[in-house]
Amino acid sequence: GAVVSQHPSWVICKSGTSVKIECRSLDFQATTMFWYRQFPKQSLMLMATSNEGSKATYEQGVEKDKFLINHASLTLSTLTVTSAHPEDSSFYICSAPGTGIQPQHFGDGTRLSIL
């Protein structure tokens, strides 16, 4: 079945570093992808929708310059957390639209820890 691969699964880095998270659709193409942020013991909050070949659509309150999203090909979307700080530590999940009754295919998530 359709699979979304997210990498890395866990990253720890120093404050001020920029971190890139990749989201790949395997065996299918995705013109859009969704990026979520999940704080501990909380729900998934949609951050933005990436669009292949054009600008991402950000949800209200999400800093565009802080969370850079690029969707350069039909199988790859990336989220870069720029100049990350401890408050950016979170679990980030990407997904790609599904078909039929399956609305989205989710990656396994990336745990980001900023020291």
Add this chain to the structure above:
Amino acid sequence: GEDVEQSLFLSVREGDSSVINCTYTDSSSTYLYWYKQEPGAGLQLLTYIFSNMDMKQDQRLTVLLNKKDKHLSLRIADTQTGDSAIYFCAEREAAGNKLTFGGGTRVLVKP
């Protein structure tokens, strides 16, 4: 706007039934879903129900939908320790693939 709410926590003994409740606000949603999230992992689609259905059963899972009250529930029969996880209900927008998630219910199954 859209808002989906769930109770935060449920503790259940192994072998008993679990019932997780969810309320939603978007009456135009076509599908409602239940997802399971294990620690440090992504979301696994458990089951779904179409908005014109009242009930759907899939092995140990039973979904009930009260469209009038915008209330959705998931019943897990014969709950096992492997069922310990966070369960999210989600409503799908009327046209498209966007989902709005509830806050999640943490289910703890005690042996």
